[in-house]
Amino acid sequence: MFRWLGFLLVGLCAVASAQELLPTPQAITRTRQFAPVNVRLNVKSTDFPVQTKAFRQDWSVASAAGAPQLTLKRDPSLPEEGYRIEFGGAIEVRASTPTGAAWGLQTLGQLLASGTKSAVVTDAPDTPFRCVMIDVARRYHSISTLKRLVRWAALGKVRFIQLHLTDDQNWMLPSTVVPGIDKLNSHQRPAYTRAELEELQAFATARGVTLIPEVEFPGHAAILCQYDPAKFRLAGSASENCINFGSEAVRKTCRDILAETAAIFKDSPYIHFGGDEAWYPDADKDPQFRAAMDRLGPGADANRVFIDFVGDMAQEVVKLGKTPLVWEGFPRSDFAKQRIPSETVVIAWENHYYPATHLVEDGFKVINAGWDPYYVVNHYPWDAYTLVPLARLYNHDPDVFGIVAWNDLEQSAAKIGPGLYGSLMPWWEGHEWNTLAVMPERILAFGCRLWNREGESGYLGFRRRARHWLTSVDRVSHPFEVHLEGVRSQNPEQFTDFVHVRATPAPGLEIRMSTDERVPTIFDGGREARLEFSGIVTIQAFRGGEPVGEAALLRLNKVTEVPNLARGAKAWSSAHTDPQFAADLVTDGVADDIGSFWMCYPLPADLKVDLGRAVEARRVEIVAFYAAGSALQYRVQVSTDGLTWEEVADASANSTGATAEGYVHRFSPRPVRYVRVQDLRSLQHPSTMPRIHEIRLFND
Structure with missing residues (x-):
């Protein structure tokens, strides 16, 4: 099992949709070529040398004969953070301040990396x-x-x-x-x-x-x-x-x-x-x-x-x-x-x-x-x-x-x-x-x-753009590929026995790792790491003894898997959940990773589990978030068809604090394909944001 953290690339070779820029500019007109491009520019002149240098570093800009010429000019007529980009053959970025120049170069990098060959952008923030x-x-x-x-x-x-x-x-x-x-x-x-x-x-x-x-x-x-x-x-x-x-x-x-x-x-x-x-x-x-x-x-x-x-x-x-x-x-x-x-x-x-x-x-x-x-x-x-x-x-x-x-x-x-x-x-x-x-x-x-309060393209479009450009930024921060041996397939941040961490750096770089939560130096870090208990591995790349990019922190948790009938089953919620707190976490088989739980907002909400087929069951365990000892109030229902439901547990008045062992409910044996937890109230702040580590089902 491995995790990709990225290589430092000459240019960010990505083909973007028409709404790929982040944030969405106030005004843009452009034509694009649908092919990967390398960011190759010749800086003709700049009124903002500090921002230009950072741009060249972050976007791996390489000079080349015949490449477009980039000029940065100070334009006092533009707003404090505003900028204007014009390019066809040559590229000109205008700004009145270094901040505006930095924003213009950020947009320019995205334009070039998304295959734009000409554009006019006029932009400034709505909120100062x-x-x-x-x-x-x-x-x-x-x-x-x-x-x-x-x-x-x-x-x-x-x-x-x-x-x-x-x-x-x-x-x-x-x-x-x-x-x-x-x-x-x-x-x-x-x-x-x-x-x-x-x-x-x-x-x-x-x-x-x-x-x-x-x-x-x-x-x-x-x-x-x-x-x-x-x-x-x-x-x-x-x-x-x-x-x-x-x-x-x-x-x-x-x-x-x-x-x-x-x-x-x-x-x-x-x-x-x-x-x-x-x-x-x-x-x-x-x-x-x-x-x-x-x-x-x-x-x-x-x-x-x-x-x-x-x-x-x-x-x-x-x-x-x-x-x-x-x-x-x-x-x-x-x-x-x-x-x-x-x-x-x-x-x-x-x-x-x-x-x-x-x-x-x-x-x-x-x-x-x-x-x-x-x-x-x-x-x-x-x-x-x-x-x-x-x-x-x-x-x-x-x-x-x-x-x-x-x-x-x-x-x-x-x-x-x-x-x-x-x-x-x-x-x-x-x-x-x-x-x-x-x-x-x-x-x-x-x-x-x-x-840009009015011009954003909607949440789903934002998530696509955010993932795309965060990946690009991480390639600059972490010029190496990380390999993890021993982690669970369900969650690469968890392991049951040990985890062995290796990293392959980009050409010309060296890797150092530490397990004491400190950023390693070229002199005191190891080239690999092995954990047999929960911990943090910090990875840093070096060239000639000097750090390249930023350190990566891998939080790796040793967990205990609890086999049960619901393990690996599909789960979903009627209320919104962020990916970090996805519903599938309640059926991943572990409850002893304090940072791994389902959370939604707002209540009331249903959390459902589909076993895929009906099985005989007689006990259900709800492992609510237990670190704070807070109580969860809820009901549990089961079904064979997802349409008609039988209640097997009523904890709607529960005031007993949650524990790592979970709330245990026994019921008479019956076939179960679906389990539904109706979350009514969490007795912690805020009460409408419940947290559940695990839903377990047993036939004993």
């Missing part, structure tokens, strides 16, 4: 702020993985990637202001170095993507409170993760942290400094905090001090020449409107502290980060804690703020309309390996919807 956030503070993500995220963002023309660099658990920002704070990191990894972040920033900027740094305070700052309790803790308060934001000394330290952040992320027009979920009970018992209340005048309370802190930090960001970004977290008040600079951009995510409609009414520039459909939360042990179907994300209206009612995703949120500046899709708490599984198509769906 398009941002994906990655939580690198709670779960470590290597620089290599972050580069892959940049490639996906560039493919979807997503302008920004926000790096959530600090939180309670870890501090990933290199700092001379709080030196050595990363020694407290719970994952025991050091902070990124300044050189690493600057190299990542250059890599992203060359491809049109801008990195936005986020440091989190005053809440979500337990690591600061641990670093220097006497300075940062609120004396007399039960809070362990909110710094003393009334202290002038603490505020100075925060300003200094913002200054060193700005110095590292020079390309970013924004700095995000958190500002949400600050819990500060009895803060007024702290003498310094009490003094801050007194400074603000009679009647000032702790909330006013909080607003004053947000305004103070926002002013500092403005002084640094950046635009302040904050999470919705301060309450609505006249003082907030006066104290917080008008330049501040508020990311509305919960609609609780300061509803998005009120923020717009009060003149704030607002970013839509509503839970439905944007939030992607992988809060262990709730795998895919919130993860709306990909089709729902692709088809969403960016002007609608979708909130969570904590039992369900909100279906009828109000349309905000004018006043929204853009959207942000955050990836919270997810493991690095799951980022690679969940995020690629979600980034593209998000980017496509915001780039």
Whole structure:
């Protein structure tokens, strides 16, 4: 058994349909030749050398005698991210900014690789702020993985990637202001170095993507409170993760942290400094905090001090020449409107502290980060804690703020309309390996919807385009072919005994592998890997000792197969399921891979299994998602013809937490061809997104 991860090719030899570009441009006229082409160009001149160099690397552009000449020109008349492409014999790309040039070159690469021989493209985004956030503070993500995220963002023309660099658990920002704070990191990894972040920033900027740094305070700052309790803790308060934001000394330290952040992320027009979920009970018992209340005048309370802190930090960001970004977290008040600079951009995510409609009414520039459909939360042990179907994300209206009612995703949120500046899709708490599984198509769906709201061709067309171009991007990231011996035919990420991993690199390259979740170097990695227990194999290609492309992470899980009558049977769901959570997973014979389960949205829904023929049965087991110990409420019915059904289990009032052994239901012996599980409710958040590992059927 093997898995193909791609070879680095001279040109991407693919024949595309008329709707193959991603995102769909605003306007395009072209003729095409239906034959594979190699990307061969001669760069005549360029006003954007950095973006041109990245284009040549990513599309393996080779010079050749007689090849078309490419010219890149700066055109101030075009919008900030806009571009225009004209080519027949020669090719000209015009843009007013390096970002626009990068987007134009991204489209040009797709045009050439899909057999276009002449075209005129005029393009610019409908939505200016398009941002994906990655939580690198709670779960470590290597620089290599972050580069892959940049490639996906560039493919979807997503302008920004926000790096959530600090939180309670870890501090990933290199700092001379709080030196050595990363020694407290719970994952025991050091902070990124300044050189690493600057190299990542250059890599992203060359491809049109801008990195936005986020440091989190005053809440979500337990690591600061641990670093220097006497300075940062609120004396007399039960809070362990909110710094003393009334202290002038603490505020100075925060300003200094913002200054060193700005110095590292020079390309970013924004700095995000958190500002949400600050819990500060009895803060007024702290003498310094009490003094801050007194400074603000009679009647000032702790909330006013909080607003004053947000305004103070926002002013500092403005002084640094950046635009302040904050999470919705301060309450609505006249003082907030006066104290917080008008330049501040508020990311509305919960609609609780300061509803998005009120923020717009009060003149704030607002970013839509509503839970439905944007939030992607992988809060262990709730795998895919919130993860709306990909089709729902692709088809969403960016002007609608979708909130969570904590039992369900909100279906009828109000349309905000004018006043929204853009959207942000955050990836919270997810493991690095799951980022690679969940995020690629979600980034593209998000980017496509915001780039061209009316011109996209529909979900099925999007899925075809996304798979096509993601494969092309992966060939650049991973110039090697991976062979897996010992994996299950049903799922190449699972094995029952052992797995042997080998890789064949492209000519002139070497391969190194590691099994300790670290990116190997040319000196410390092996050429092959063998696992007898669940683990992660990381693979990196090298040329002359230097890395080529990015590291591949293979998460391989040792599982136990449980033979039963439903194993291998066809399964399907009446509600939408993404491929990652396909219905067939409930009959694959294993239930001990915590990341392998069926999930749909919304309930109620039917999950059906067809055994192919009638068999004698007397016991059914439903293995619901058990990592969080949550209960699933459902009914089980069986049938011989798929038309008439007999109920064999009623768990519609079940409140017993799920276990790895599953819910067991016995019934009198009878012939069964079809099994139907009617999902009524999941007793976890959100209740309308059930998860089932396995449906098993027995005759004993």
